[in-house]
Amino acid sequence: MAENGNKKPLINETPGNKPKLPKFNVYWVYIIIILGFFLLQYFYSGKSAQVTTWQEVKNQMIANQEIDKLVVIRNLGKVEVYLKEDKLEKYKDRLGDGFGAVPKVGPHFYFTIGSIETFEKQLADAQANIDEAQKIYPQYEDQPNYWGDILSWVLPFVLLLAIWIFIFRRISGGTSGGAGGGNIFSVGKSKAQVFDKETRPRVDFKDVAGLEEAKVEVMEIVDFLKNPQKYTDLGGKIPKGALLVGPPGTGKTLLAKAVAGEANVPFFSISGSEFVEMFVGVGASRVRDLFRQAKEKAPCIVFIDEIDAIGRARGKNPSFSGNDERENTLNQLLTEMDGFASNQGVIILAATNRADILDRALLRAGRFDRQIHVDLPDLKERLEIFKVHLRPLKLEANLDISFLAKQTPGFSGADIANVCNEAALIAARKNKKFVEKQDFLDAIDRIIGGLEKKNKIISKEERKTIAYHEAGHATVSWLLEHANPLLKVSIIPRGRSLGAAWYLPEERQITTTEQLFDEMCSALGGRAAEEINFNKISTGALSDLERVTKQAYAMIAYFGMGKKLKNISYYDSTQSEFTFSKPYSEKTAEQIDQEVREIIDKAYEKAKEILTQNREGHVQLAELLLEREVIYSEDLEKIFGPRKTLSREQELVKELEEEAQKNNTETTVSENNPEA
Template identity: 45%
Template structure:
């Protein structure tokens, strides 16, 4: 079995054609709520404050004497009048007109005080204390409770408006329901992917004509999962299926099932499938299903009470629970299929696994044409050429490319997109923003020109390398220069000769520095890292090392998000001795590529110096200039002394 290997890593693709809007009639606006409702809480708060103020005793008038001081004042004949209530509180007036208050201890015998007051001719009056009416006391006790209840009711209504149904809405599925008349996307709106559309079109036929399958005794697919890198148009294809079948389309993301409340995810799954049964036949689309369908029981976690696992269990039960004749099809999309639970992928739940691959060159041209609709293009724009220059671009990348080209056209003062605008946009996406203020020193400028000349000459001299499209020493992003190669055709397999030439081209910049300056520089750091990675894969995965032999330690599972998983890094499927052999063989391949590049550049030293001078003056040259420099340095008999064994190709 031949497995295609993509070097370097590619991005992914989709395209959209806008369709006519078929918005359903909007419901009438809700009746305005009475304005008095907003005043309930402020009025209740004010009433509580009034009751509290009524219950607070009024501040005492005059000086406050202790009982001993009061008795002393009476004995000294200084007290004129006193008023004593039934609680022992005293209010009185001194003979100089000063008012005072005091209190009689109820535990003492007050008969002597009465005799003393009478002997001093003090006017004595009696009064009764007032604690307020019982209704005021009851109101003071009940009103705070009523205010707290009103606050809870008000908060609950605010939460109901926020959550769209209050606490009862937490367990409902937040699915975006698109009814029959809404889907306008069709299969012809999806550029490319003919194989994918043909495979998934059977779902449309099953939803439209279920009787045909019943006559033959066949059952339609219960679920279809689309696997592919991000941006390949999985969601767009799902919408196209709903548009072709003309059935309700219930769309929800996997993360919408998981909440902080235990059991909410399972409740939302049940509610989602209940809505689908009401609208059958219908399509349920779960985007990014890996957020809820990850493997269960992994890691150090014990038990199965995790909220995510409960949600997955409910999803598995629902997919087994509905009848296939009900006309419900579940579509799912993910770019991390290796993380999904095997029970979710088995037949009977997801019967079809559809891979949405990267678009090829023809599909990229069609996607570019779709995204360019409504834009003014110059006659020199050739989408086939742009598609050749954008291997691995996704549909989102291609849309961004066209948009960046339009921005460049506007920035230049025009409204027509030409080929230069597309080329500049591609450079910006791949290399970063052009740094016009990043001025290089003369020595650095010459060093960058020599470095890029080495890359360009190696690409022209190596037989299996991709042709050079452009060489520049203008800084862009972190790169001080760039050599762009344009593949002649879409590659799916890479031979050992191609990989060897690829290593040689990667080491061409460092080799040029060694030939001209006698030493390397930090400018080759990215080249060395990329070459080391390619050489390691040649040894470890592709079996292209005689020391290790035809043994491959590939991952076996696609990782569309890129990078090496932590599990594979910590638990490699080979020993430390095998790793040492891999390191030694990778270093040998890189050293051989560098030696080959150095030898070739020494043979073509004059061409290297000439191309470096041209780059220093012009800053940017195209691939034809590189070939012209090499032709001028050929022998008079026309023989080209290239180590690759083949003269440079004609432009």
């Protein structure tokens, strides 16, 4: 027969190759063994002996001489009955027939007994009238219970092993997590995520708005990895570590992701808390494994987020054990970063917002060679951050982004991202097709003050008191030269507050006595306004008094701004948080209290003086606030005139407006002169 020329290849068969076989799985072996066990039981075991009673055995089987033998199983307390072969036909219905019947060799029936002595007496009584040659004498045996014996020995060990595996799987992260997850012998392995050319995050420096100085420092490290000869020709060495320090939400982790996206080298990312486990030595083992992997892929970058989890200063944390796991992990990290062994080509990036509690050995030159401070963004940086987070939003036409940057002083990058997201949610809640300016203002109020309490019951008298209180803050802060200029005042209840005032803090690195004093005066303006206009005071000034008291104590005890206690600071940056003693005497404490009282009284009198001199404008402002519920700095400028001095923020706003106006002028000239 001729073969078919159009023969189709087998499944999973490629030309010139053997057919692909399915992958072997060990679970199939277990399934086959279990199936084989059941098949053996089904085909070869047959039906077991049938249960009967002593009455049936005595009245029928013994009386009719049908029993071949009786076997007493002493350890099980039962008697097995073996019938004569010619008598099996009588019990065919109970014993079965053909395949699956009780074996002919027996035992065919069994019954239980109480005690052997009682059974022997009953058997003798039943055979009293039978000839001696035909009497049945029982046989005695002990049947071993193999399965019971095996289970009694094996089952406890199986349970212990199962519990042990379960605990170690939970500790090692189960089937997810870091490298070797689910293996009980990989507890000491590093859980760092490795990003290479294929798995590199799609984040680069273009996605990091602001942080220009920090990006310069980090880009130098990336450039060193890309072009090392440029630096080594001049004798420079690659930096071993860089520490990103700054408040939460300023973009430290995002900057590290941008480094991973820009660098053409492997990038290891791990959190500081992943080194710490309940077992002794696990943290140090993971540090060793991390650096072993990093050295194999050098040059590379290792990023440790929240390094204060393991880098806390030794001896400052309360440890009552002689072997602290955190200290062991830190010691191993110090050794790996700059120890006896060479660590060439591995750069350590770390991030923390608690650099003051880190161990000094971790911050010395040779380990973290440089500290990159990631501060809160200023006005220009906030403008750039808004541009990044506004890209995916559908915005109304001609939205002034610089206005949004002015309305968010002191906001971090994470706060700005939250503002943009909250504004989009508010616009969607109102069934709008675009996100408008008012949505952003509502989002800012929602984040700063909390959710608006529309159903909160406030009497007219309370509402008037709140309006004059907030107007007092606004009036004093606007008329004082060194106080923070006011941005907005609201008497809409939000969260736990009945009213709030938003200020525009100046971009300054140091603060003078006059600036601190004027800020205290503006904080006490609310209480002073209540006393002047209503001749009584309320509990609404609690947060103001708390802030003023703390600020006054800081001026006297920390900054050395007192009249009697000049140039003396009782602040100790190295002091442990578990110290209970004061660094000064009781007499000095009385002097501090006296000077704090004097400076607060002076600020309060100053606030009352300003409100008394400008009472007409203050009343006008309070009535306007009662009418609108929200007023802005433009309203204060109409009543009191422009402020005496421009803050740094206002100067930056002016610079931005001049720059935008300049760009518009250049655009207009280019349109009028196409050849230019």
